[in-house]
Amino acid sequence: MSAPDFQPSAQEPVKLLQPLQKYQPFTFHNLTKNETFWMEHQKWLEGKGYMLRPRYRPGWVPSWDIDDIKVLPDSVEDGTFGQHPDIMDATRISDNSLVSMKRVDNPLENEINAHLSTEPFVSHPHNHCVPVYEVLEIPDLQDEVIVVMPLLRPFNEPQFKSVGEAVEFFRQIFEGLQLMHEFNVAHRDCTSANIMMDPQPTFPEMFHPGRISRSRDFKSKAKFYTRTSRPTKYLFIDFGLSVRFPPGQDRRVIPIRGGDRTVPEFEWYGIKKEHDPFPVDVYYLGNLIREEFLQRSKGLEFIRPLIDDMVQDDPTKRPTMSEVVNRYDKMMKSLSYFRLRSRLVDRDEGPWWHPFPIFRAIAHIYRTTIHVCTLRNPIPRPPS
Numbered sequence: 001m002s003a004p005d006f007q008p009s010a011q012e013p014v015k016l017l018q019p020l021q022k023y024q025p026f027t028f029h030n031l032t033k034n035e036t037f038w039m040e041h042q043k044w045l046e047g048k049g050y051m052l053r054p055r056y057r058p059g060w061v062p063s064w065d066i067d068d069i070k071v072l073p074d075s076v077e078d079g080t081f082g083q084h085p086d087i088m089d090a091t092r093i094s095d096n097s098l099v100s101m102k103r104v105d106n107p108l109e110n111e112i113n114a115h116l117s118t119e120p121f122v123s124h125p126h127n128h129c130v131p132v133y134e135v136l137e138i139p140d141l142q143d144e145v146i147v148v149m150p151l152l153r154p155f156n157e158p159q160f161k162s163v164g165e166a167v168e169f170f171r172q173i174f175e176g177l178q179l180m181h182e183f184n185v186a187h188r189d190c191t192s193a194n195i196m197m198d199p200q201p202t203f204p205e206m207f208h209p210g211r212i213s214r215s216r217d218f219k220s221k222a223k224f225y226t227r228t229s230r231p232t233k234y235l236f237i238d239f240g241l242s243v244r245f246p247p248g249q250d251r252r253v254i255p256i257r258g259g260d261r262t263v264p265e266f267e268w269y270g271i272k273k274e275h276d277p278f279p280v281d282v283y284y285l286g287n288l289i290r291e292e293f294l295q296r297s298k299g300l301e302f303i304r305p306l307i308d309d310m311v312q313d314d315p316t317k318r319p320t321m322s323e324v325v326n327r328y329d330k331m332m333k334s335l336s337y338f339r340l341r342s343r344l345v346d347r348d349e350g351p352w353w354h355p356f357p358i359f360r361a362i363a364h365i366y367r368t369t370i371h372v373c374t375l376r377n378p379i380p381r382p383p384s
Contacts, residue, residue, distance in 0.1 A: 031056075034085040037103075041138070048136055050090040050099065050148070053210075054078050077218040080210030089151055089209035098151040098206055098216075099133065104240075105144040110135070112185065112239040113147060121183055125384045128176025130196070130235045151209060152196035155234055156292065158224060161364065163299050164340035164378035165227045167332060170289065170303065171379075172234045174328055177281055178321035180236070184251075186277035188241040189258030190284045192292055196237055201230040201382065228371050231380035243277060251276055260284055264313040279315035282324065286310025298345040302331055332379070340378035341368055 031039055038045075039056045046052075054060060055078040063078050064071050073079035082088055086103040104110055116122065116129045136146040160166045173195060180187060187194075199206065207222035208214040215222050241258055245251050252274040255266050263283055265275055286307045293300055294307065306327055312318050319327070343364040349357050371378075 031060075032081065035081060038082075038088045044139065045090065045101075045136075045146075046093075049093050050101070051093055052088065052090050055081065056088070077208070080208065080218075082210070098209060100149050100151045100209075102147045102149065103144055104147050106240055109240045109242070110145065110147075112242045112244060115183075115185070115244055116180075116239070121179070124179055126175040126179040128172055128233070128235050129180070129239075130237045149237075150198065150200075151206070152235060152237065153199040153203070153207075153212060155192070155195045155197045157212065158202075160297075160344050161226055161367065162228060162340065162378070163335075163342050163344055165380060166293060166297075166300060166344055167335065167340060168227070168231070168379050168381055169234055170328065171332065171381075173236075173285060174321065174325050176234070176236055177285060178325050181278055181281070181321045184245040184247060186243050186245075186251075187236060187239065187281050187284075188243060188256065188277050189238060190236060190281055190288075191259035192288050193259050194236060194238045195288070196235050198233045198235060201225070201232045202227060204230075226367060226371075228367075228376050228378070228380045229374075231377075231382040233382050251278065253277055258284065260287055262287060265315050276315065278320070279318045282310050282318045282321060283315070285324075286318075296347055298347055299339075299342055300344075302335065303328070306331065337378060341372075 035056060038052060039058060039060070042052050042057050054063075060078070062073065063076055064073055088101045090099050090101055091097070092099050104113075113132050113135075116127075117132045121127060121129075122131070130149050130152065132147055132149055134148040136148065138144050138146060155169065160169065173190075177187065177190060203222060203224045205223060206216045208216055208218050211218070213222060214220070241256055243253055255271050255273070255275055257263075257266060257271070260283075263280055265273075265280070286309075289303065290307050290311060294304060306319075306324065309317070309319055310324065343361065345357075349360070351357070370376075
């Protein structure tokens, strides 16, 4: 029996397949959509005193095409591209220093940046917010500005080598968040992606912004010093979710998720209930230390009781940042000189008698001997 012919209903017209939309796939020869914005504004930025890399200048032709050599595009300087759609690096023409530029269309973020850039906050010795060099109004975009800041580096790149280096990192982020809270500002996203380090001390020759493992000219590996030999400062960035409360105002807001999705009070229907954002900040820092340090390294067990309190499920049982700073200060004073000098050991590096741990231990002894002979402080605190 043959199958009946298909007859479309008069009430349901046949839907013809639409031709596929043509698109231009990404290649290293093309700029991405977000990169195009910077290329189109390159001349204007140059007039403001900032020079973009060759890749973002009008008329750019890939160097691997000009030289007619067979290389992978990502192995040459202009083959690297921006990793974040709203952020670009540039060179400040006046002093040849590297800066970071961020497109901001959030008026609340601009307000927070302005507040954190004024006295008495900006000159406070406990201020650990990224400084703003300049705010540029984009001529063809009325509701958007470009915020110019120093070029920074992830806080854990390169790795922490000693217990004392980690101790100093904890101290700085604790006192930095404490100061923000004292000024009634909740960060609301103080997670690992939004805490950076000032690379100038440890990377005096800097590095390539598009490939931070390479030197600034992209010709070799980036050279750096340890945090103990060149103490550095750690900074909070990205205040896009931050909120500031006038003195005496009720400090409750509608929840908004940041980079850490494990906040206990945001689970289930808690995400729809108003909450106090300051205990959430405390949780964020506690969980950062738990995940990035306690779960990955040995030698930091002294801080675990404090971290356990900071990440309690009940936000009302978490300590305030002032209480965190006071408790941590007592912990630091209880640590011995040799404990601070000891190596920060990765939990997954294997038994001590394996070649890799032995090599690391020997390298640490060599570095520590130099630090002791040159009277380096085991807690590398940068000059204020």
